[in-house]
Amino acid sequence: MKYVCSVCGWEYDEEVGSEELGIAPGTKWADIEEDFSCPLCGVGKDDFSQE
Numbered sequence: 001m002k003y004v005c006s007v008c009g010w011e012y013d014e015e016v017g018s019e020e021l022g023i024a025p026g027t028k029w030a031d032i033e034e035d036f037s038c039p040l041c042g043v044g045k046d047d048f049s050q051e
Helices: none
Strands: 002-005 011-013 048-050
Antiparallel strands (some): 002 048
């Protein structure tokens, strides 16, 4: 699954993870901490939509 920031378009792909944020490949969106914020614009998880 992929999740996209509705503000800036930054994308989180569960299959790939995010090396720059220290999130391992295969990490599910639900397993990412609730206080996660977009690395580009700073909005929270509530502002992401499933693609």
